[in-house]
Amino acid sequence: MPDFEPVLTANIHKPDSHTLAVYRQNGGYAAIKKVLGGMTAVEVVEVVKASGLRGRGGAGFPCGLKWSFLPKDHPGPIYMCVNADESEPGTFNNRILMELDPHQVIEGIIIGCFATRARAAYIYLRYEYPLSLRRLQAAIDECYASNLLGKNILGSDFSLDIYMHRGAAAYICGEETGLIESLEGKRAWPRIKPPFPAIEGVFRKPTVVNNIETMACVPHIINRGADWFKTMGVPSTGPRDPGSYGPKLYCISGHIERPGCYELPLGITCRELIDRHGGGVWKGRKGKAAIPGGISMGLLAESEWDTPLDFAGPGKAGCLGLGTAAVVVLDETVSMVDFLHNSCRFFAHESCGQCTPCREGTSWSERILARIKAGQGRLKDLDLLLGIAGAIGIMPGTTICGLADGAAWPIKNAINKFRDEFESYIRQTNPSGADRQEPAEALELVGLGAH
Amino acid sequence: MSTTDAAPVLTPEMRQEICALFPRYPTKQAVTLPALHIVNEQLRCVPMRAIPEIAALLELSPAQVHDTLSFYGFFKHEPCGKVRAWVCRSISCALRGGEDVLAALGEKLHVHPGETTPDGKVTLEFGECLGLCDFAPAMLAGEKVFKNMSVDKVDEVAALLQAQAD
Numbered sequence: 001m002p003d004f005e006p007v008l009t010a011n012i013h014k015p016d017s018h019t020l021a022v023y024r025q026n027g028g029y030a031a032i033k034k035v036l037g038g039m040t041a042v043e044v045v046e047v048v049k050a051s052g053l054r055g056r057g058g059a060g061f062p063c064g065l066k067w068s069f070l071p072k073d074h075p076g077p078i079y080m081c082v083n084a085d086e087s088e089p090g091t092f093n094n095r096i097l098m099e100l101d102p103h104q105v106i107e108g109i110i111i112g113c114f115a116t117r118a119r120a121a122y123i124y125l126r127y128e129y130p131l132s133l134r135r136l137q138a139a140i141d142e143c144y145a146s147n148l149l150g151k152n153i154l155g156s157d158f159s160l161d162i163y164m165h166r167g168a169a170a171y172i173c174g175e176e177t178g179l180i181e182s183l184e185g186k187r188a189w190p191r192i193k194p195p196f197p198a199i200e201g202v203f204r205k206p207t208v209v210n211n212i213e214t215m216a217c218v219p220h221i222i223n224r225g226a227d228w229f230k231t232m233g234v235p236s237t238g239p240r241d242p243g244s245y246g247p248k249l250y251c252i253s254g255h256i257e258r259p260g261c262y263e264l265p266l267g268i269t270c271r272e273l274i275d276r277h278g279g280g281v282w283k284g285r286k287g288k289a290a291i292p293g294g295i296s297m298g299l300l301a302e303s304e305w306d307t308p309l310d311f312a313g314p315g316k317a318g319c320l321g322l323g324t325a326a327v328v329v330l331d332e333t334v335s336m337v338d339f340l341h342n343s344c345r346f347f348a349h350e351s352c353g354q355c356t357p358c359r360e361g362t363s364w365s366e367r368i369l370a371r372i373k374a375g376q377g378r379l380k381d382l383d384l385l386l387g388i389a390g391a392i393g394i395m396p397g398t399t400i401c402g403l404a405d406g407a408a409w410p411i412k413n414a415i416n417k418f419r420d421e422f423e424s425y426i427r428q429t430n431p432s433g434a435d436r437q438e439p440a441e442a443l444e445l446v447g448l449g450a451h
Numbered sequence: 452m453s454t455t456d457a458a459p460v461l462t463p464e465m466r467q468e469i470c471a472l473f474p475r476y477p478t479k480q481a482v483t484l485p486a487l488h489i490v491n492e493q494l495r496c497v498p499m500r501a502i503p504e505i506a507a508l509l510e511l512s513p514a515q516v517h518d519t520l521s522f523y524g525f526f527k528h529e530p531c532g533k534v535r536a537w538v539c540r541s542i543s544c545a546l547r548g549g550e551d552v553l554a555a556l557g558e559k560l561h562v563h564p565g566e567t568t569p570d571g572k573v574t575l576e577f578g579e580c581l582g583l584c585d586f587a588p589a590m591l592a593g594e595k596v597f598k599n600m601s602v603d604k605v606d607e608v609a610a611l612l613q614a615q616a617d
Contacts, residue, residue, distance in 0.1 A: 077477075086582055087579070087580060087582070088580070089541040089542045089543065089579070089580040089584075090541075090542060090543050090580070090584050091580070091582065091584070092582040092583065092584050092585060094582075095582050126582070127525065128537070128578065128581050128582060128591055129582065130591075130593075130594040131594070131596075161475075163475045165484070165485070166484070166485070166488055167484070168484060168487070168488070168523035168525040168526065169523065169524070169525040169578075169579075170522070170523055170524075170525075171579065182484065183481060183484075184478065184480060184481055185478070185480035185481045185482065185483030185484060185509075185515075185519055186480070186483075186515075186518070186519055187518060187519055187521075187522035188522065203476075203477045203478060203481075251584065251585070253543035253584035253585060253587055254542070254543050254546045254547070254584075254587075255546055255547075259543075259584065259585045259586075259587065260585050261585065291542070295541075295542050326584070328542055328543050328546070328584070330546065334546065338545075339542070342540075342541070342542050342545050343542065345540075346541055346542070346579055346580075349579060350579060352522075
């Protein structure tokens with residue numbers, strides 16, 4: 001779009017955009033020169049803080065603030081873990097960055113490590129991205145050969161090693177403490193916090209965990225300044241919202257004319273993204289709903305598509321948040337029963353099994369949805385599902401990590417926003433048994449709340 | 452004291468490759484996942500008998516290695532086919548017919564998800580979001596990406612998978 005000049009994707013369409021030579025031709029590694037040429041670690045943290053950069057991985061935590069939580073004057077080692085375990089359904093923007101501009105990511109990591117005094121960084125990459133693995137490893141090798149990694153980078157006293165670490169197809173490894181456990185060679189069971197990773201992370205040392213897209217923003221902030229970064233996006237909308245600044249890689253998939261990854265300033269509305277950039281709902285059909293930022297964020301009904309996709313927007317429409325800003329469009333033909341079954345099946349498969357409410361709640365939800373789908377649903381199942389959804393997760397205080405909140409949100413949004421459809425499906429497919437009560441309900445075993 | 456005469460599962464090359472990773476991490480346990488990948492790449496599985504051998508290299512108990520291995524459904528004890536193909540069943544692909552493609556491909560290859568064709572060539576699996584939503588429905592076969600699949604293309608895809616295995 002002519003009204004926005006891409007930042008993170010400025011070079012991805014150029015031939016050999018993944019190589020050091022092309023990255024340099026386009027101004028690459030100027031930021032690291034600037035940093036090593038006279039900035040202190042504290043100054044780098046302050047610039048990133050001032051830019052308002054918030055984590056792009058889903059939680060939206062302010063990046064500079066996260067860096068400042070590391071203990072001062074720690075003897076080390078301090079580690080950086082780069083979360084490249086992009087697994088949230090509908091999300092593929094990190095893949096685009098890693099495949100097509102890996103040096104931009106690496107430069108951000110080098111600067112991030114300088115700022116946090118980390119001397120080793122591990123890029124935890126999901127197994128399903130073999131090309132990203134090759135491209136990142138090749139970029140790392142080029143950097144070692146050009147004194148951009150290793151000992152005394154560009155003649156300075158700053159040294160850094162970056163290692164690739166490959167996952168094994170488990171969604172939970174994208175949760176930062178699950179990632180840390182997995183990196184340590186254990187099952188990826190998220191840790192109880194505190195201690196937070198900044199105090200005790202990987203190998204029991206202070207650790208910062210950052211997302212790929214977040215790191216890709218960092219060189220641009222160094223080169224062009226915090227004020228420039230803040231010219232994109234939207235300011236704070238309330239006391240607990242630090243604002244949504246900078247460019248964002250929005251993904252659009254599902255029932256859309258032109259699926260893809262579109263770089264736009266934070267705050268574009270869901271409708272604008274779908275109609276103007278994605279070419280509209282496919283086949284000339286009407287839209288029914290859209291996932292605003294990966295499936296765990298829930299659903300925006302079509303009537304809510306004017307919601308801005310900034311960090312605060314989707315939450316105001318009852319969604320869990322902006323998440324990964326991966327929009328998945330559902331057209332008017334989609335059965336909400338099918339949608340919710342797909343969602344529940346995903347989370348039942350990916351629950352790590354550590355916390356009972358999540359392990360049991362996700363699989364129970366899947367079984368109920370499978371039963372409804374098969375024509376044996378009962379009207380009571382809808383409240384039962386809402387009961388489960390309200391009882392699993394960090395918010396009700398029953399789980400260690402947020403996976404269950406992500407499992408619960410599609411259930412809450414789908415049933416609360418499309419209840420009529422679920423009810424009529426159940427009445428039509430199971431007219432005689434729609435009101436049957438199960439023994440567990442008679443025994444009042446369905447209340448799962450925290451005690 | 453070993454009383455077994457069975458030949459080791461890990462080749463000297465695998466051992467070398469595993470040990471070469473030690474300097475990257477402050478603990479040897481961190482090499483668990485990389486070691487499992489090294490064995491899996493070569494053998495298309497991680498046999499039970501490999502576990503004590505990996506554990507010995509990493510100075511862990513076999514139970515620790517097995518605990519980690521068993522968490523990741525990715526690692527199997529029996530060999531997968533020469534090509535392992537994951538058809539995505541998550542939402543973006545499902546909305547565009549991914550589950551129909553998975554079913555049709557299974558029918559064509561006469562296997563259910565998780566099974567290997569009798570000739571040992573292809574293991575068909577379902578995948579959860581492969582991050583290829585812009586090409587939905589999508590499949591990852593080894594390192595090869597199949598984009599914009601459809602039930603109509605299943606014969607062609609099956610032939611390509613067989614060829615990839617040869």
